[in-house]
Amino acid sequence: MQKRWRGKKKKKKKKKKKKKKKKKKKKKKKKKKKKKKKKKKKKRRRKKKKKKKKKKKKKKNKKKRRCLEYESSSRNSRRQEARRGEAGGRKGYFMDFETTRKSSYLENYTNVDLRLISSGVGMAMVLISFMVCLYYNVIVMYGMYYLLVSIVYMDGDLPWSKCGNSWNTDYCLTERPDLSNFTEEQKINVTLKRMDMNCVDKILAEDNMTMLSVNFTYNYTQTALSSCDETVLPSEEYFTNFVLRLNEVESLEDLGGVSIKLVFMLGVAWLVLFYSLRRGVETSGKLIYFLATFPYFVLVALLVRGVTLEGYMKGIEFYIIPEWEKLKDVNVWREAATQIFFSLGPAFGTLITMASYNPFKHNCYRDAILVAIINCSTSIFGGFVIFSMLGYMATVTNQAVQDVTSSGPGLVFVVYPEGIARMPVSGIWAFLFFFMLIALGLDSQFAMFETVISALVDEFPKKLRKNRVIFTFVCHLVGFLFGIPMATYGGMWVLTLMSNYSANYGLIFTCLCELIAINYVYGNTNFCEDIELMLGFKPNLYWKATWMVITPVAILVMLVVSGIQYEPVVYNGYEFEAWVEGIGFIMVGLPVLLIFCGAIYKVIQIGGIRAAMKPDPLWGPAHEEHRVGTKYATIRTTSQDNLTMSEVGELNSSQSVGGIANPAASTTSLNITSSGKLEDGVESNNKTGF
Template identity: 55%
Template sequence: RGNWSGKLDFFMSCVGYAVGLGNIWRFPYLCFKNGGGAFLIPYVIMLLIAGLPLFFFELGFGQFASLGPIAIWNINPLFRGIGFGMIAISAMVCIYYNVVITYAMFYLLVSLISMDGRLPWTTCDNDWNTEYCLSKPLPSLTNLTDVQKLNATMGLTMDDLTYNLSITNLSTCNIKHLFKLPSEEYFTRFVLQLHEAENFSNIGGISLKLIFILAISWILLFFCLKKGVKTSGKVVYFMATFPYVILISLFIRGLSLEGHMEGIKFYIIPEWERLLDVDVWRLAATQIFYSLGPAFGSLIMMSSFNPFRHNCHRDAIIVSFINCFTSVFAGFIIFSVLGFMAHNTNQRVQDVAVDGPGLVFIVYPEGIAHMPGAPIWAFLFFFMLVALGLDSQFAMFEAIISAIIDTFPHFLRPRRTKFAMLCHFIGFLLGIPLVTKGGIWVLTLMEWYSASFALMIVCLSELIAVVWIYGLKNFCADLNLMLGFEPAIYWKATWLVITPVAIVLMLILSAIQSSPASYGDYVFEPWVQSVGWAMVAIPLVLLDKPFRSFFKTLLQGIKNAMKPTKEWGPAKLEHRTGKYANI
């Protein structure tokens, strides 16, 4: 089955897997919106009571059995569906995750081509721009008393809308809806061509430039995974470490930008009263799950290639805190540039701060565009995104391949390269709807639903199957045999009680706080939401075996309870003839 080639291969792969795009585009915004520095308290607490225990649990589980996420359920065959659920979640995430990498690769290539000139998202004189594009700083509205002055300052024609309109005593005015940043029009109108799609019923044709780069990203992934961990384990040394070189470079550059402190203040100033908001705790727990990545099968897969005596206990602790540190550090980098951008465009930091694709493909590129040497910094930033994305993709997709090979080892293991090629080709085909003109809507739908409730239910199910049914005592004895020491009381308490309770509470809060999927102002149609919930159901349907077995046993018990007892029949023995003769 094979092992990691070197001692550090596994550790670096874990770092690469855990530190991904979410550390850059999600955590800083969550921190800013949910109490600033105070958000670190629920984040670290959720790390200690849910993230870290699950991380070590899956590493120890996989290393002990040396099996992938499906075959490992020899420990409790009734729960084998958990492994299939993990693979289903990973497959759905891999499909849209590679499209995000495709976006980053497109920007990376454009930045490389633009080294001797200007970046194409810096001006409004391109074919894809509209009359609403604004490349110069926003005007200050202080002491403006009529709209004609605003018209002159903005360079927009609004006579038909503002004829004879006079404004006095104006204290605030939000005019963001009147204009579009060049970077926004570049992303939506040139990269995505979103204006050519109407809705989910008409998402438009395929974007040729994106499908070409999507194919490149899948081919690149194939060559890194065709020999399994023996190839990916070497690539990850560079892919997991070089992003930190870029992060440090961007951090130093960010601190030299005018207005950077305003951005950092918004990021770190604590709002202690937000700690009383239960939704803040829910978001902290959700971010921990997405970031560390339990229940995807990847941690089980990676640790299954470890030597039996490897100290995965140490690795779990170190990787978890590296992930936490990277998230916090990335926030300083992101918000130093957002502070610079707010200063440069006469806006407030809170008005330019967004999360998700809008941060890394609209706001941050806009900030970079105004730096000296912008193409170089853009190239470094998008190279970092590609590296972070591929690191996580390595582990998730290898989990799928290894799990299926472990299920059919005699047939597939000798044909690993051909099977891996087939899996990557299928992944490419399934990603095509996401590179249509309205593909960002499909991506958003998958990101919204594919790894939400199902992820937490799978985590809860594996704890029930191993810790509660197989037994905490047995599992700890297995770890003692493997590691040479008994897990501390902290691990036992979290696995047995604290983590399951935290997951149940998070499920309840997520159900209460759930909202329909949307992109910008477009709230997806009800039938689209139904498709999203169907994606939630796919991994859960695979967990049905315990429930079927339970109800089968229950029905059999009821059926037996309604049968006549052996005492039924004629009271006297001489009368027991016919069918009663042998009773």
């Protein structure tokens, strides 16, 4: 019995020990869990602190880059009104950069704008940039669609490389037959097979001829009947009949249905743009480094491949050898000017927006010349890339180079893809080409749409600056909705309408108004003094002559003559109706209307044309250390918000050449002698130098 009792005791002790061990283990586990939780909490706190610090840094950077929200509820910042001045090409670059840098630092204490009669020019720029962004993103959408198709068909033939698909017609032809060994009769028969016979009969009836006539020769079919030739490349039918489905609509009166695949890709294009611009230059600036350099690598690769193709010299000779008689056509000059505006960006407001981030003493003179030279060199280099491929296409299809060439979307989505489809490993080359196209499109979009957003945020800082991301999303959503008509079956006609009218005559006229504003309203002398303040030297006679005389006269002559020689817009044989052209003229007139409305508003607001023709007396560099010389007044930061519009008007009327003398009674000290020193009895701010 005793043994049993002792055995039970031992068992109980063992159980107790086990329980104690389990409890200890549980306690240890709990302690470990608590420690882990504490560590996690500490990590979270550290992360939160880091995030807060980053946010604070971002806010500080934003404050440095943009105007601070003003305490005075009666006046908002109007920085974009103060940014004026550009001509064309290099002249426009230089004027834009310099004018903007002077006015970009308004965040410290100068609560004023340039307040000139030309304030509507800035609004016109913003409107033009917005309209161009609408159809630019549609081109990016096409590029994204072709990029996806290139990836899907990477291992095989591209879908636009051959005829015989469901979207192809009987007129589809991969290459024209070589007729050198054919008889005259055989040449005529082969040529007539690919012609519209109704069209042939009409032309023959007009010329009083028949096919049995003695004068009916092969040369006649090649010249008089060339308009009846309906043969098309497989890439053209793929783009027109499958991607666009343009063959299913007849006119702009009925745009047909909405292409779901294109609307989806359009949404992707706008989402990519929003993600890149959600925080302005902070996000887009990082992407620019890649988007601006990557196309050069692709262009070099395409040129190396192009010069190894058969017949490339035909295209290069066509590109290099000039046709001097074309210089007599004013439309050629107008198109060249439009191309310069699109490539360099004057009159869009993009240079104004981007230059506003530069330091006050930054050498924009050097930047303007370098960018203009690089842009021109890139355009010439790109011409060799394009025309080497066109020479190959002309050789393969047995056509002349001028018959292969096309403009606008036809070159990008028909001719060049056709050439790529005939190359080995066509999927890879197509991927590189369309990726380059997307990069170039987004690069342009970043600057233009940032101009639109920044202009509105600067105009209404109290409401929009805090909610910039949400406002940016709303702007992109509006752009997407406006772009849906260009994603319909007849969307290409809408795109053609916008590309021909939204930024053509209106853009050139805006540039002319800007030249007049900066050189004759603000004053070329004032502008040159501003440049000297920033760069340390004044522009020479060449710049003054081009800004004041040569460029304005050239633009004016171009506008008048091209208006006289105006021709209706045509796309693939479809001539736009009168009411469609009316919509186009409305797009041309809207920026012009804004310019005149802005001028009228300023005259009414300030009270007189003379007052509206003069800059605000407080206008100038925002930082005190930059307000050097007799031209600028000392500004007391403590009292400037109390300055009313009537007091500013009195100050403006008292402005003289030597400075600002005898201002109206106000709380701001502005009394300056001709020597640049403050008169006796007037308190001076030692921080502000003259």
